[in-house]
Amino acid sequence: MHLSLTLTTAMAAFACIGQVASVPLEETLRSLTPKARNVLKRATPVAPYFVLYSDAYVSTEPTVSEISGFNVFALSFLLEYGAADQAQEWEELTAAQRSSILSEYDAAGISLIVSLFGSTETPTSSGYNPIDTANTMAAWVIEYGLQGVDIDYEDFAAFDAGTGAAEQWLGNFTTQLRTQLPQGQYILTHAPVAPWFSPDIWGGGGYLWVNSVVGDMIDWYNVQFYNQGTTEYTTCDGLLYSSSTLWPESALFQIADSGVPLDKLVIGKPATAAQASNGYVDPTLLASCVSSAYVSGWNGGVMVWEYPYAESSWIATVRGDTWPMPSTTATPTSTGTTTATPTPTGTGNCAGVAAWAADVVYTGGSEATYGCVYSCVF
Template sequence: MKSTTFAAVLALATMVIAAPVAPAKRQCSAPVPVPSSTSTPDPVPTSTPETPSTSVPEPPSTDTPTSSDPPAPTETATPPPSGGGSASSGPWFSVYADTGVTADNFPTPDQLGDWNDLILAFWLSAGAWDSAFIWTSLDAGKRKEILDSYHAAGKKIRVAAFGATEFPLMSGGDPTTIGNNLAAFVKQYELDGVDIDYEDSASFESATGGGEEFLITLTKVLREQLPSPQYVISHAPQSPYFTTGDKYPNKAYLKVHQEVGDLIDMYEMQWYNQGSGAYESCDGLWNKSPDAWPGTTVSEIVASGIPGSKIVIGKPGQQGDANNGLMAPADIGACITSKNGAHEANGVMAWQWSHAGADWIAAAKGNL
């Protein structure tokens, strides 16, 4: 993959995003689309793009990625991670690292506590940003030291792609090319796998939108390049993408799962940013969907044919990490303990590490 150029970054930052929004924060710290303040429970962020700064901070920095070319993956394949072992059957305790992570304070396995899956945000078609860029800035010896310590503790380090910053289909991206480039990045930097955080709701809203086919092809390419069990592949859909309603004519992630669910290890479900009060109680998370999004609680998604072994319950670490959907970690844990007798969930996810440390997951994991 070619190195990022300023022109590529500028094109990415000024991309027009037309779908209604709610979420915020699952995006790179720069370029940063400004989230809408609307409370409409549509799962896609509407953003007002900013023109990126031309100033060049000294890397690494999690505040503003440098506009000079960040390291880019080569096409030379490297062996799978030597110490990561096979993809486990869970439970998965996944936490995204975006802002606040530097080369000097990269979380240690001991600091993570029960978190066993650190996800670096984000890889974009233009290159690595935020904590993913921090990872590339470390020398190979330091990365190996960190990876060896994680693997010895039974933990993984992966990279997330896209988020609310990039809608790759809207910008004309080819899923085969993107999949090959992303897989090359994972191999070059010896990561344990990828997470696909695709938030282009508009691509699901018409029969010809193409979102489902994009994700199906992308997943096939990634799994071909990143075989199981050496590598873990997850997707991070917003919960409405599994709706049984008529919002998405081709059925969004229900279709994706039907076609390539066997290639996806788990779904890091975003049960937040979907309207005031949505998914904010145990019953609302597990049994009773918002009227706008029928069929999107834990038990209802399982009833639609998604194995509970693939469902990871995602929540914001604190109020500032999402517009709504917040639950106290102790309440999440109590809900899991009381509701998960039928094993309808197999993990917990948080956005993000800087606000969801070891104490957070210790409370939120319940009896998993």
């Protein structure tokens, strides 16, 4: 997946190859209208995605340095009745505190979203109206300035019933959320357990049906490859290429073979053995699995449950040599010949242009912002 340029008419290109125009980010942002600034902040990131959930009690959101290496931070959870846990913590901050955190995260390329439902809610079995629930939750996201949602639907009874009610509920809920949180402006992800992608098991079609009906509305899947059996998804082969007969065809590449886009599949794991019933993999082994998957053509990324048990050091290990963490060492002043910073070749602003991310491969014509605006040309 490459940077989508849907709003390029809002900005003239700055020509560069590996260089940037010397326009300070603050100056650029001040030149934009409030609406343009809002769109800029809400641009959806591209793969690979490095997602960190936060549900355990902490008094405030982590600093950028504590979660460096992640590009999505998910507050958990927003429930049908309202905010709980870290979503409630966010709600109780002052507007100024929220604005400050969002600004810091934006500058670091970290999107702040909220996760919905979780293991304590059963939306279909409990009779939640998917349209009304979507409208209420979307309104909360907008009111509190977040950049999207993650649907952590865990109504196992509804799925196991095999009537299709669970899948239909998810389809209706996702569709309505997208009417309120437009694609490209807000992130919308799902966090299904891996077995729900197994074909020919679920009477309603499982997540393969969900993907076939509303997959185009979903930015990516934070797949839970854990809590599904003591030996499930605990080796690179079982995680990536060949799942067990208990949950057939639910390894990463098997899910892709069933029609789910490979770059939408994010490998989800617990931070420690204590964070899940089973399915834990040591970060060093997980890094090896990630490397193998990448060589085989996958670029989805990694999700982990949860902060503060996973921080920057955890994701640095898992990213390894596949997606090395950018150096934080200041570049020394050169005493040799330098290349002058190019002068912008056009005029305009950066409305609608996403923030630069170190783990994104930019192709010709792609535009991004990072302390300035740049456009790569080949």
